[in-house]
Amino acid sequence: xxxxxxxxxxxxxxxxxxxxxxxxxxxxxxxxxxxxxxxxxxxxxxxxxxxxxxxxxxxxxxxxxxxxxxxxxxxxxxxxxxxxxxxxxxxxxxxxxxxxxxxxxxxxx
Numbered sequence: 001x002x003x004x005x006x007x008x009x010x011x012x013x014x015x016x017x018x019x020x021x022x023x024x025x026x027x028x029x030x031x032x033x034x035x036x037x038x039x040x041x042x043x044x045x046x047x048x049x050x051x052x053x054x055x056x057x058x059x060x061x062x063x064x065x066x067x068x069x070x071x072x073x074x075x076x077x078x079x080x081x082x083x084x085x086x087x088x089x090x091x092x093x094x095x096x097x098x099x100x101x102x103x104x105x106x107x108x109x
Contacts (some may be wrong), residue, residue, distance in 0.1 A: 002072055006030060009075045009082035013047040015078070023079045025105065032103045034073045035076070042074065042088055046081050049088040057086035058093070073101035 005024050013022035042048060051058050061071060074084030081088065084102070091098045 003091050005072050007081045009077065013077060013082050017078075018109050025082070028035050029075050029077060029082070029086065029103050032047075032105055034101050034103055036099045036101055037104070038096075039088060039092040039098050040082075042100060042102065043092055044074065045097075046076065046079060048081060048088075050092040051086060053090075053093045055086065055089065057092050061090045066070060073103055075103050075104045 006029065009029060010026035013025050016022075017025065017053045053059070055064070064071060071090075072084065073089045074088050075082040090102060091100045
C-alpha cells in the first residue's frame with residue numbers, strides 16, 4: 001500500500017467522521033490484512049455505482065494496469081469506500097466478478 005492511499009482515505013473520512021475519528025480509522029486500516037472480495041459485492045455492499053470507464057481517474061488506473069503497475073488494495077471503512085473507488089470501478093468494468101484485494105474495517109476498528 002502506498003502512503004498516499006491512507007492519506008486520501010483519511011482526507012475523505014474526515015468529511016464523514018471529523019479529523020480525529022478519520023485519523024483513528026486510517027491508522028487502524030494500516031494494520032489490517034489484505035483480503036479479497038468480488039468487485040460486484042463491494043459495489044453492492046457500499047451502495048456505490050461504478051464510475052464509467054471514461055472517467056479520468058478510471059482511465060489513469062487503466063493506463064497503470066496496461067503498463068504493468070500493480071494497483072493498491074481498496075480501503076473500505078465502516079461500509080464506505082475510503083480509498084480506491086476508481087480502482088474498484090475499473091475492476092468492475094473489466095469483470096464485475098473479479099476478485100479485488102481490499103482492507104475491510106468495520107465500525108470498531
